[in-house]
Amino acid sequence: MLETAEVRRQLTHRLAELRKAQAQRRAAAETARAAFEGVLEREIAPTVRQFAQALKAEGFTFSVQTPASTVRMVSDRSSDNVVDIVLELGAAQPAVVVRSAYTRGRRQLEDERTLAQGDAIASLDGERVLAALLDVIEPFVER
Incomplete structure (x- = not known):
């Protein structure tokens, strides 16, 4: 049996x-x-605003919203179709995450991708943001 003092010490x-x-x-x-x-x-x-403007020029209308510490791009066709860029602090290491949610019929589909983690957050640039947006835009522009 362990000593009480040893248990308390540990x-x-x-x-x-x-x-x-x-x-x-x-x-x-x-x-x-x-x-x-x-x-x-x-x-x-x-970058998100420029992307939304470019989508609008192609016939896909999106609104850009900036609620507290977030950028959200919402489809004007359906408010269920959104792309959010947020800071996620719940993980082991803080990360900037791109979350997308969209509907297909009655199904709500979601995707989440890490854009940057830890010290790399400070060096995020428009090119990386654009690349992430281009990666997640496909379900929003399918007709």
Whole structure:
């Protein structure tokens, strides 16, 4: 049988490790949030707006919305057809994620792709955002 003192010592050590890891995750989340806010205004939102304008010129109308810390492109045909670019803080490492949702008949289909993680968030540029949008646009423009 284990000694009570040994159990407490190991528990105390583990709790200290967990607190340290939690503090590191919080710091990483704050750094990612600050980086995302900058790149959101500078690169992501303008690129999504340009993309929506180009789609409109091709006959596919989308509205661009910018709710809190998100860029959302919504089809004017169906509000169920959306592309969101968001900062996801729930994973082990903060990540910028492109989520798309669209309908086919009565089915609601969803897709999620990681655009950048961790320190790479600060270096996101319009080219990478455009490439991600081009990857997810197919179901929205099928006729």
